[in-house]
Each structure stands twice: as structure tokens, then as C-alpha cells.
Amino acid sequence: MNLRSLGYRTDLIFARFHGRVTDLGEAVAVANPNSPAHYFGNLLVFRAPPERGDLPNWERLFAQYIGQPPLTPHRLFGWDVPALGPADVTEFLEAGYHLEENAVMAAPRLHAPPHLNSRAEYRPVLDTDEEWAQVLENQVGSREDGYDEARYRQFKATQLRGLRDMCRAGLGVWYGAFIDGQLTADLGVFTDGHGLLRYQSVGTSPAFRRQGLCGSLTFRAGEHARAHFQAEQLVIVADEHGGAKRVYESVGFQDVERQQLLLHRGR
Template identity: 75%
Template structure:
């Protein structure tokens, strides 16, 4: 299974631990049975971009190999091809799909941000419920607009349970920035067992944004994980339209890929 994209290759770190990854003739099927409604845990990654006439066939493959309502209330298609020209998406867009665009950023190592926050303590979370509850609360508080709080909390609780298991298995760390003993920013960094490390779920309490916490924690976590695992490349994925990519660039990440996906949400 030789995916080209750093984004998709590092996505499989989590997919393999929490679910199953199946090589099909045309695509890679990613399934997370514990969280079938999680978009990026349940998708098809095709070996080529969409072409006219693909819609019905791709949807049938998704229903067969990933899931269908009510357990899986969405369809998500990616393609393992660097974005160099616009693919032919009209058929999907006319059927109600949304185009999701991300940027994949990478760095061999990081440098301190230009305006670090030296008031916080940065460290991996201990394997105690109290700290992971704080991480859950922070992830919910820092969610993007439009997410129902109750539903998002249920999703994040399941996701963090799996990520905590990965930490216990020695596959990564969950990090926090603490002010006066309270977690105000958090994220994870996980290893593919080789040269790659992938960031996950960066979140900062809205009341503590624009204070250098996110950049400082991103730098600390990357260097701690890189030295611990002996990895050669750090990878992070950001929404192409989000301001977070400027924070990541401030500590040394550079854009290496653009990633496109087609999402149909039927909730």
C-alpha cells in the first residue's frame, strides 16, 4: 500500500490503529467501526481524481466497503494525486457534494515561534483521567463554528479514547499547555513507526488565543516527539482557508501538498 500523499500516508497511522485499512483495486478503504460517523475515519482514497461517470460507481463502492446510513451518514472521497490541475467535479457538485480543500505542511524540524509564550508549562499529558477530561473540554471549547456541542462532545470523547490508547501503546504523545495548572491548549503527535510524525487535533481555548500558546505548544511537541521517536519529518494538515496555517508556518512548517476531498453529508 504505497500512497504518495504525506497527508494520506499519515492519516493511516490512526486508521490502522483504530480500525481497518483495505486495499481495493481502485482505492484504499478506511473504516473505523468504533466511530462510523467520523468523516476522516471512514472514506475511500482513490488512486486517481474523479472523472465524468464516476459518481454512481464510487457511491456503490463506498456503501459496499465503508458504510451506509444510518451508521455511516456520509460519503467521503479523496484521491492520492497531488493537485496540479482542477479535476472534473461537476457531476459530484451537482449531486450535492462539497469540495473540501486542505494543505499538507511538513518540516524536518521546527524552530521557536517569533513570539513564544513563556508563561505556560508545556508537557505531555499524564495518563490520568483528570488531565484527559481537561483535554476533552478544551477540544470541545475550541471547536469550529457550526458544530453542535453535545454531538461534538460525544465524537471527541470517542476519538480521544482511541488516541489515549495509542499513547499507552507507545505510538505517540498528547501534549498540553498549562496556565496556573489548567490546560488551555492541546494537541497530539503520533509516529508511523518510521520516519514520519503526524500532528492531530490542535486546539486552543478561545479565551487564550493570540497569546502565542498554539505556536509554542506546536514547537515544543514537535521537537519532543522528533527526539523521542528519531523521526525525520513532521507532518500537519490544515484547512486551506484557516488562519492556523500561518501559526504552523511561524515555527517552520512549509506547504508540500494540496489535498482535495468530496464530502456528501446526509445527516
């Protein structure tokens, strides 16, 4: 199956490892039975943007190929159109959907940020329970506002087990920024095996923010992974309206696509 968008193409790195990817013709169904409530592990990516009248069919296909409540409480739809164009989302918004907008960013290689943090040690996370426990704590601590800690911890523990398995399989490397032995920032970089690398789950401890750690780790990890996997292009997806996008720009990432999705969180 051929997808045009770098964002969705690199999403499939994780989808193929953790679950199933099904070509429906008009859409690609991505489902992860081990984590059915994970938004980006369970979605439909359509070939064309929505038009008036699509809502019932899209929801029917989601229930059939992805899941439905209570196991899969959400519904998530994207469309494989790298440049934003006409999309009639009115009926989705009226039905309680939220329009998500992301920037897909890419670079052949990165450069150091303006304020490189030289205090931290930047290296791959060791494959030990102790260091991955630090990763879990950092990911939970750096979560966005509005997420319940207990539920987010459960989700992250499941997600990280899968990402650790991918690292063990040689498909990626998890990196950390350590200060005095403490993990202060972390992220993963994963390969599609065909020259593309995709960043995943960038997180910085609230106690260590505004010290240049995120940009420094993004740079160090990217250059290490690029050489390790002999990759040609690095890809990262950022909230179009979030502050992290500026950090990624500071190390050389540039906008290459715009991505829109419709999310209904359910109950």
C-alpha cells in the same frame, strides 16, 4: 499498499490502529467501525482524481466497503494525487457534495514562533482521567463554529479514548500548554514507525487565544516528539483557507502538497 501523499500516508497511522484498511486496487478503503460517523476515519482514497461518470461507482464502493445511512450518514472521497491537477467534480457538486481543500505541510524540524509564550508550561499530558478530562473540555471548547456541542462532545470523547490508547501503545504523545495548572491548548503527535510524525487535533481554549500558545505548543511538542521518536519529518494538515495555517508556517512548516476531498454530510 503504497500511497504517494504524505497526508494520506500519515492518515493511515490512525486508520490501521482503530479500524481496517483495505486495498481495492482502484482505491483504498478506510473504515472505523467504532466511530462510523467520523469523516476522516471512514473514507475512500482513489488512485486517480474523479472523472465525469464516476459518481455512481464511487458511491457504490463507499456503501459496500465503508457503510451507509443511518450508521454512516456521510460519504467522503479523496484521491492520492499530491499535486493538484485536472479533476472533474461537477457531478459531485451537483449531487450535494462539498469540495474540501487542505494544505499538507511538513518540516524536518521546527523553530520557535516569533512570539513564544513563556508563561505556559509545555509538557506531555499525564495518563490520568483528570488530565484527559481537561483535554476533552478543551477540545469541545475550541471546536469550530457550527458544531452542536452535545454531538461534538460525544464524537470527541470516542475519538480521544482511541488516541489515548495509541499513546499507551507507544505510538504517540499528547501534549498540553498549562497556565496555573489549567490546560489552555493541546494536541497530539503520532509516529508511523518509519520516520514520519503526524499532528492531530490542535486546539486552543477561546479564552487564551492570541497569546502565542498554539504556535509555542506546536513548536515545543514537535521538537520533543522528534527527539523521542527519532523522526525525520513532521507532518500537519491544515485548511487551505484557515488561519491556523499561518501559525504552522510561523514555526517552520512549509507547504509540500495540496489535498482535495469531496464530502457529502448526509442528513
